[in-house]
Structure formats: C-alpha cells, structure tokens
Amino acid sequence: MAFAAINSAAMHIPAIEEAFATAPSLKKRVYDAIGSTPQHTPLFEDLARHTSALLARTVKTTSLPLVPPPSEGPVVKKRKIQNGVAEELAQAPVNVKDDAPIQFYVQDVSFAIPQRKKLTLEVTAGYSYLRARNQTTKEVEFGVPMNRIRHALCLPVPEKTQKQFNFCIVPEFADGVTPPPEGMTAFEPMVFMIPDGPAKAAFDGSGQQVGNEAGDSGEALLRKILNQNLTTTSVVRPDERQFVSAMSEAHRKNEKAYHVKAFRGSKEGYLFLLSTGILFAFKKPLLFFSFDTIDSVSYTSVLQRTFNLNILARPNGGSGGAEGETQEFEFSMIDQADFDGIDAYIKRHGLQDASLAEARRAKKYNVNGGNKGEDGAPGAGDAGEEESELQKAQQELEDLEDEDEEDYDPGSDDGSDGSGSSSEEDSEDDDDEGVDEDDEAGSDGEEDLVKHELGSETEDVGHEKQ
Numbered sequence: 001m002a003f004a005a006i007n008s009a010a011m012h013i014p015a016i017e018e019a020f021a022t023a024p025s026l027k028k029r030v031y032d033a034i035g036s037t038p039q040h041t042p043l044f045e046d047l048a049r050h051t052s053a054l055l056a057r058t059v060k061t062t063s064l065p066l067v068p069p070p071s072e073g074p075v076v077k078k079r080k081i082q083n084g085v086a087e088e089l090a091q092a093p094v095n096v097k098d099d100a101p102i103q104f105y106v107q108d109v110s111f112a113i114p115q116r117k118k119l120t121l122e123v124t125a126g127y128s129y130l131r132a133r134n135q136t137t138k139e140v141e142f143g144v145p146m147n148r149i150r151h152a153l154c155l156p157v158p159e160k161t162q163k164q165f166n167f168c169i170v171p172e173f174a175d176g177v178t179p180p181p182e183g184m185t186a187f188e189p190m191v192f193m194i195p196d197g198p199a200k201a202a203f204d205g206s207g208q209q210v211g212n213e214a215g216d217s218g219e220a221l222l223r224k225i226l227n228q229n230l231t232t233t234s235v236v237r238p239d240e241r242q243f244v245s246a247m248s249e250a251h252r253k254n255e256k257a258y259h260v261k262a263f264r265g266s267k268e269g270y271l272f273l274l275s276t277g278i279l280f281a282f283k284k285p286l287l288f289f290s291f292d293t294i295d296s297v298s299y300t301s302v303l304q305r306t307f308n309l310n311i312l313a314r315p316n317g318g319s320g321g322a323e324g325e326t327q328e329f330e331f332s333m334i335d336q337a338d339f340d341g342i343d344a345y346i347k348r349h350g351l352q353d354a355s356l357a358e359a360r361r362a363k364k365y366n367v368n369g370g371n372k373g374e375d376g377a378p379g380a381g382d383a384g385e386e387e388s389e390l391q392k393a394q395q396e397l398e399d400l401e402d403e404d405e406e407d408y409d410p411g412s413d414d415g416s417d418g419s420g421s422s423s424e425e426d427s428e429d430d431d432d433e434g435v436d437e438d439d440e441a442g443s444d445g446e447e448d449l450v451k452h453e454l455g456s457e458t459e460d461v462g463h464e465k466q
Contacts, residue, residue, distance in 0.1 A: 011031050106194075115141065144169065165194050300355070
C-alpha cells in the first residue's frame with residue numbers, strides 16, 4: 001500500500017488533472033485506484049475525458065443568456081414544481097444544439113402552446129430535437145429532445161371552415177397529471193397548426209423544398225418525419241373505431257367529427273378519445289390522460305341534454321405514489337348525443353365506471369322522476385324526461401310555499417291569551433269574518449222578506465198550476 005501511495009503521488013495524467021482540477025480529494029482517490037490496479041488506467045482516462053466534456057458543455061450552457069433581451073423575444077416563464085420552488089423551464093438546453101445539423105424545417109408555423117406566434121419548426125439530425133426558431137432574431141425559442149416525447153398527436157382542428165391539423169407534443173411529465181420528480185425540470189408541451197394541402201414551406205437540411213415530388217401534404221410529410229425520429233412513441237391520429245362524434249363537423253357537414261365540446265371549469269375546450277388515452281385541448285393547461293394514469297371514469301349531472309364526465313387520474317398509473325394521490329378532473333356540459341359513443345369507448349378500454357360509487361351518489365339526480373301532478377301522475381309532456389336544475393329549484397320553492405299555506409290556520413289564534421294586543425292581520429281577519437257573517441245574515445233576511453211580500457201571490461200561482 002505504501003508503494004501504491006508513492007506511485008500515486010508521483011503520477012501526473014493530463015486528462016485526470018484537467019477533469020478533477022477543482023476536486024483534489026477525488027483526484028487523489030482516482031490516482032490511488034490506478035496505483036492499486038494499473039490495468040484500469042485507460043478506463044480512468046476515458047472517464048476523465050468524458051467528465052471534462054460534460055463540464056465544458058455545462059459551462060457553455062450557463063454562459064448563454066437564459067432570458068433574452070426584450071428586443072429578442074419574450075421573457076422565459078417560470079414554473080412551480082411539486083415542492084413549490086420556482087424553476088426555469090427546460091427550454092434553454094435546446095440552445096446547446098443550436099449548431100446541430102438540420103434535417104427538416106417548416107416555415108411560418110402557427111404555435112398555440114407554449115407561445116402564440118409564428119415560428120420556424122425544426123427537426124435536427126443525429127440526437128434529434130424538435131424545436132422552434134424565431135424567424136426574425138434566428139434564436140431558438142423552445143424545444144424538446146425527441147427521446148423525451150411521450151405522446152405525439154395529430155388532430156383535426158374543430159369548427160374551422162378550412163381543414164387544419166393541430167400537432168400536440170406531450171413530453172415526459174407534461175401531461176398535466178404526473179408532476180416531474182423533485183429537482184427535475186419538465187419540457188413544456190407544444191401545440192402547432194399545419195394547414196391541409198401541399199407542403200409549400202417544408203425544406204430539408206440543404207434548403208431544398210420537399211414533399212411535392214411524392215405528393216404528400218404538409219401534415220402527412222411532418223408525420224413521416226416525426227415517426228422517423230421519435231424513439232418512445234409514434235404519431236397518433238383519431239380513429240372512428242375508437243370514437244366518432246354523433247354530430248358532424250360544424251362547418252364541414254360532410255366530414256366526421258372526432259371530438260366533443262366540453263368545459264373545464266369556465267374554460268371551453270375539446271375532448272378527443274384516442275387509442276392511447278383521452279386529450280383535453282387546445283388551450284393551457286393541456287391535459288392528456290393515458291390509460292395507465294386513469295383510475296376510474298364516472299358520469300355526473302346527467303340531465304336531459306347534457307352530462308358531465310369525471311376522470312379520476314393517478315400520477316404515472318400510481319407507480320411509486322401513495323394511495324390517495326389521485327386527482328379528479330371534471331368536464332361539464334357534454335352533449336347527450338355523444339353519451340353512447342363515450343360510454344362504448346370507456347367499456348372497450350376497460351376503464352372502471354365509478355358513477356354509482358358511494359361518494360358520488362349525492363351528486364346523482366333522479367333522472368327518472370319527472371314532474372308529477374297533485375295525484376302523483378306524470379305531468380303532460382314530462383313523462384320520461386329529466387328535470388333541469390332550474391326546474392328543480394322552482395319546484396322546491398313551490399312545494400315550500402304550498403306547505404306554508406297548508407300549515408296556516410286563521411282560526412288557531414282565538415285572542416284569549418290576554419296579551420291585550422292584536423296585530424293588523426288579526427284585525428283585518430276579524431273584519432273579514434264580520435263581513436261574511438253580515439252577508440250571510442243579509443241574504444237570509446232578503447229571502448224572508450221576499451217570502452213575506454209575495455207569499456200570497458206564490459200560493460195563488462201554486463193553486464193555478466194544480
């Protein structure tokens with residue numbers, strides 16, 4: 001051991017000196033290990049060179065401005081991770097690959113998330129990135145490595161006169177359900193639009209226009225490029241075997257619709273039921289429920305024309321998480337016309353229906369009750385129909401007023417309590433009762449007077465009839 005220590009002290013390997021210049025104790029341990037096992041010297045040198053390369057990359061990354069000047073673009077946003085610490089979004093490392101060769105790019109692409117602006121969409125070669133470049137400043141605005149993309153979706157944009165496609169890119173830990181582990185940043189999802197038609201602004205790395213030779217549309221060409229570079233998934237499109245809406249496209253009546261309109265709170269969006277999960281888009285926050293994150297699905301507020309869909313989701317399918325970490329997401333005001341299609345989709349994929357769970361029964365309405373008349377029979381035109389919440393509230397108010405009228409007894413207060421005081425209502429009631437008695441007395445008196453005055457004549461008339 002003494003001989004090894006002497007040799008390690010005399011050693012001087014440039015790669016190790018450079019890599020561990022700021023860590024003397026670690027450098028000494030490396031030299032001690034080499035002295036004990038000299039045959040591992042090439043291995044330690046390779047590790048040292050790799051460490052130096054990583055350090056150089058880190059220095060280059062931190063030397064780049066994370067927040068560009070105001071004239072070059074918007075300020076980088078902040079994100080709150082699970083432990084509440086604000087952290088920069090993981091878009092800056094894309095600049096490290098700024099000099100990477102470009103495999104494919106499309107100009108004038110309209111982005112909706114994470115920024116609303118037109119940018120150049122790029123796919124880099126080799127260790128591929130999908131990124132967006134500012135067309136004025138030529139700076140990379142944001143992006144994500146291809147191997148960090150977990151879901152890539154190509155969806156027709158609803159309610160547009162001209163057919164368009166939205167590409168939704170969902171990186172790891174960006175589905176809105178599974179938060180990133182502590183200390184790890186998550187890339188933001190991306191949503192950008194590609195119009196239907198020829199690829200007029202698509203080019204390869206050399207600047208040559210592509211797509212026209214094969215007759216591919218811009219959407220088909222981009223799907224092909226993405227599928228060539230994605231490592232963990234492939235681009236998913238809607239399939240009528242999974243779900244198709246009972247209503248056609250609003251502005252393109254001859255086309256099928258693959259979405260249903262829904263509200264998340266006060267925010268309007270669209271639900272897409274796909275072969276890999278359920279997406280709520282196209283506004284922030286974008287939510288994607290893959291099948292391994294869905295704990296159960298249920299229906300609430302089932303009314304005559306609309307119903308709500310509740311999804312109970314568990315981060316990453318519950319792996320590594322404690323029981324009770326589920327989140328419930330409610331999507332409201334879904335048209336009843338799509339109920340059968342959604343229910344068939346849920347049953348087809350074996351998603352647990354928790355509509356009749358004990359905790360949810362208080363939210364269920366008596367959809368088979370209907371309005372009833374006084375004899376308990378259904379009212380005209382209401383048989384088999386559900387009451388709306390407004391109708392229920394109105395009916396409860398009317399029932400309450402009826403109960404108050406039934407409980408009121410004007411004769412129960414006989415004034416014998418000796419209080420010596422009476423209300424205006426009592427005096428009015430007494431006056432009304434007095435008037436009734438006088439009227440009755442008056443009517444009896446009038447009958448007697450008529451009989452007295454005309455009695456003889458009525459008798460004569462009676463004799464004549466006989």
